[in-house]
Amino acid sequence: MASLKTYTITVNSKQYTVSVTPDTPLLWVLRDHVGLTGTKYGCGNGDCGACIVIIDDSPQFSCLLPIEQILTKKITTIEGLSNQQIHPIQQAWIDEQVSQCGYCQPGQIMMAASLFLKTPNPSDEEVINAMSKVLCRCGTYPRVEKAIKKLTNNNLLKND
Numbered sequence: 001m002a003s004l005k006t007y008t009i010t011v012n013s014k015q016y017t018v019s020v021t022p023d024t025p026l027l028w029v030l031r032d033h034v035g036l037t038g039t040k041y042g043c044g045n046g047d048c049g050a051c052i053v054i055i056d057d058s059p060q061f062s063c064l065l066p067i068e069q070i071l072t073k074k075i076t077t078i079e080g081l082s083n084q085q086i087h088p089i090q091q092a093w094i095d096e097q098v099s100q101c102g103y104c105q106p107g108q109i110m111m112a113a114s115l116f117l118k119t120p121n122p123s124d125e126e127v128i129n130a131m132s133k134v135l136c137r138c139g140t141y142p143r144v145e146k147a148i149k150k151l152t153n154n155n156l157l158k159n160d
């Protein structure tokens with residue numbers, strides 16, 4: 001069994017020091033060691049997207065990322081999406097009543113946020129392509145797409 005090592009990572013602009021084995025996935029570092037449980041465990045295989053976080057402006061499956069690979073990166077989780085109480089994406093999700101059981105929704109919102117970082121006005125194809133990477137067993141996709149459409153060209157998104 002690998003021995004514990006001490007690492008410092010930056011999550012939501014705050015530094016955290018943790019003692020874990022080098023192969024510990026970021027998902028478990030966040031949930032079990034940093035105390036940020038908004039990022040969810042679904043499959044652990046890179047298949048469902050429940051664990052998506054934004055790393056240096058790109059969506060990444062945190063279940064697949066050993067801590068040693070992300071030491072110098074800027075990590076943003078659902079808890080750090082906004083400096084304000086609620087991010088415009090979260091407000092649109094509420095307005096459109098997107099969530100059903102809710103389990104996949106942190107991953108959905110983080111994927112939507114990374115899509116808007118790339119383009120403030122995504123095409124239908126770009127929306128479908130991005131959001132199809134996050135599995136929703138409740139089938140909320142039509143409401144996800146409606147909420148994203150509502151937000152296109154919303155300048156708040158890039159700078160929030």
Ligand code: FES
Nearest residue numbers: 042043044049063
């Ligand atoms: S838990 Fe990471 S992709 Fe499913």
Ligand code: FES
Nearest residue numbers: 101102136137138
């Ligand atoms: S809202 Fe239930 S899995 Fe997506």
